[in-house]
Amino acid sequence: MYNKKVLDTYANAKNTGEIENADGVGTVGNASCGDIMQISLKIEDDRIVDAKFKTFGCAAAIASSETATEMIKGKTLDEALQIKNADVVEVLEGLPPQKIHCSVLAEEAIAAAIKDYRDKQGK
Amino acid sequence: MRVYLDNSATTAVDREVLDAMMPYFTDTFGNPSSLHGYGREALAVVDQAREKIARLLNAKPTEIYFTSGGSESDNWALRGAAHTYQKQGKHIITTAIEHPAILETCKLLESEGFEVTKLPVGRDGRVSLEDLKNAVRDDTILVSVMFANNEMGAIQPIAEIGAFCREEGILFHTDAVQAAGSIKIDVQEQNIDMLSLSAHKFHGPKGVGLLYIRSGVRAGKLIYGGGQERGFRAGTTNVPAIVGMAKALEISVRDMDNDNEHIKAMRDHFIKRVLAEVPYCKLNGGMEHRLVNNANFSFDYIEGEGILIGLDLSGIAVSSGSACSSGDLEPSHVILACGATMEEAHGSIRFSFGKDNTMEQTDYAVEKLKETVTRLRSFSPLFKEIKGEDTYV
Numbered sequence: 001m002y003n004k005k006v007l008d009t010y011a012n013a014k015n016t017g018e019i020e021n022a023d024g025v026g027t028v029g030n031a032s033c034g035d036i037m038q039i040s041l042k043i044e045d046d047r048i049v050d051a052k053f054k055t056f057g058c059a060a061a062i063a064s065s066e067t068a069t070e071m072i073k074g075k076t077l078d079e080a081l082q083i084k085n086a087d088v089v090e091v092l093e094g095l096p097p098q099k100i101h102c103s104v105l106a107e108e109a110i111a112a113a114i115k116d117y118r119d120k121q122g123k
Numbered sequence: 124m125r126v127y128l129d130n131s132a133t134t135a136v137d138r139e140v141l142d143a144m145m146p147y148f149t150d151t152f153g154n155p156s157s158l159h160g161y162g163r164e165a166l167a168v169v170d171q172a173r174e175k176i177a178r179l180l181n182a183k184p185t186e187i188y189f190t191s192g193g194s195e196s197d198n199w200a201l202r203g204a205a206h207t208y209q210k211q212g213k214h215i216i217t218t219a220i221e222h223p224a225i226l227e228t229c230k231l232l233e234s235e236g237f238e239v240t241k242l243p244v245g246r247d248g249r250v251s252l253e254d255l256k257n258a259v260r261d262d263t264i265l266v267s268v269m270f271a272n273n274e275m276g277a278i279q280p281i282a283e284i285g286a287f288c289r290e291e292g293i294l295f296h297t298d299a300v301q302a303a304g305s306i307k308i309d310v311q312e313q314n315i316d317m318l319s320l321s322a323h324k325f326h327g328p329k330g331v332g333l334l335y336i337r338s339g340v341r342a343g344k345l346i347y348g349g350g351q352e353r354g355f356r357a358g359t360t361n362v363p364a365i366v367g368m369a370k371a372l373e374i375s376v377r378d379m380d381n382d383n384e385h386i387k388a389m390r391d392h393f394i395k396r397v398l399a400e401v402p403y404c405k406l407n408g409g410m411e412h413r414l415v416n417n418a419n420f421s422f423d424y425i426e427g428e429g430i431l432i433g434l435d436l437s438g439i440a441v442s443s444g445s446a447c448s449s450g451d452l453e454p455s456h457v458i459l460a461c462g463a464t465m466e467e468a469h470g471s472i473r474f475s476f477g478k479d480n481t482m483e484q485t486d487y488a489v490e491k492l493k494e495t496v497t498r499l500r501s502f503s504p505l506f507k508e509i510k511g512e513d514t515y516v
Contacts, residue, residue: 002432007432007436010429010432010433010436011433011436013502016501016502017501017502027504031465031466031469031505032464032465032466032469034426034445034454034469035426036504036505037504038504053502054502054503054504055502055503055504056424056425056426056503056504056505057426057429058426058428058429058432058445059428059429059432059433061426061429062429062502
């Protein structure tokens, strides 16, 4: 069901963990649905300099987390917000239809982490 | 190393079984319904297989109907019996942990006006005779309880349920798809009126099964067409598959004690090691009445399909009760019915052993399981290591 790219990304994920004193953290999903995704960001001058994830979920959720965190590194916040779930799916060279929601979760986690940062800045 | 620990999903066809089947693809290939010599030869072979199977189940050859497998047999038993006996009542009793072939058929029957009661199970995955007795009504026409569960291996009190139903005059069907091969089936002793089997679960070929229907029971028919199976199941007789099923059943009964001993030793070793060496996991179902090949665990803080794929990348094949494996959002109805939380059901993994597995493979699976669980927990948002101790956040 999974292609080689998804399996490789799942097996070799390197953005795992949590950034200490992160500038923004976003958590989406819940355990009873089978998916929780948490993305933490290090942000300097409106630019994402580091991104890590912690994910409870299937191989697609883990591969989507890895791909999304990799894609937003080095991007400005506005650029990162332009990344949609379809872009994550494209980098993964496709996900099974019932797993598309995992890529949506990644898009939402990025947005939540950036919102968390902006909310803190706004204070 | 490649390790197949998904023997409850399907099994490899036994070499002896394959050899027995081969002549009936190319040499004795006739249609048993044909009147000529080719047909008569094939018919004789099917008759022999039917007699052999009947003997192994303690049934009569005329009570064995060949089908395409477990799902067809379950569909036939329930729909056929429900429609035939609906004038006497429209109430059916089954369990919360049946295979979808039963539960989906019950849903269809409900849409046709039948009422279905699903018996609950205890933490050990078993139904109680008391609950069954309380659920019976004047209009109950059929009870269907699986012989043994496919996910956590609970063996149901089939003989007792059969005796009770016989006394009450209620028809009793059992889906024995997962039980065949490791439990002795005797339809007389166990008071069974209808029974479903599928060959590929006991080292026979896929695409063939049977429905046992006790003589005197009217179960109508599901497949309409020609007059095969004494007019009750249309479709050209699958001669090689039927020969294979008969051979596989014969071998499984012949070798049952030895195979069970070997399989149980590996399974018990596996359960013991996992419970001792993997923190925060629990065995789903009980130990006393459990298929010898089954181990089903829930691993806290991580999701089952993630574990499955991790093990797969190490060459180990298992199945998972997580929603992500099934394609819908609900995790295993079986693990939930045994009292597990949604999270536990999402994190459940079934390991099912077979006669071809080895102790070396079992130990390899434990090691790879430990690695996979540790890795996935290392980045689970639900799990945190504090001062070297595993702590739930």
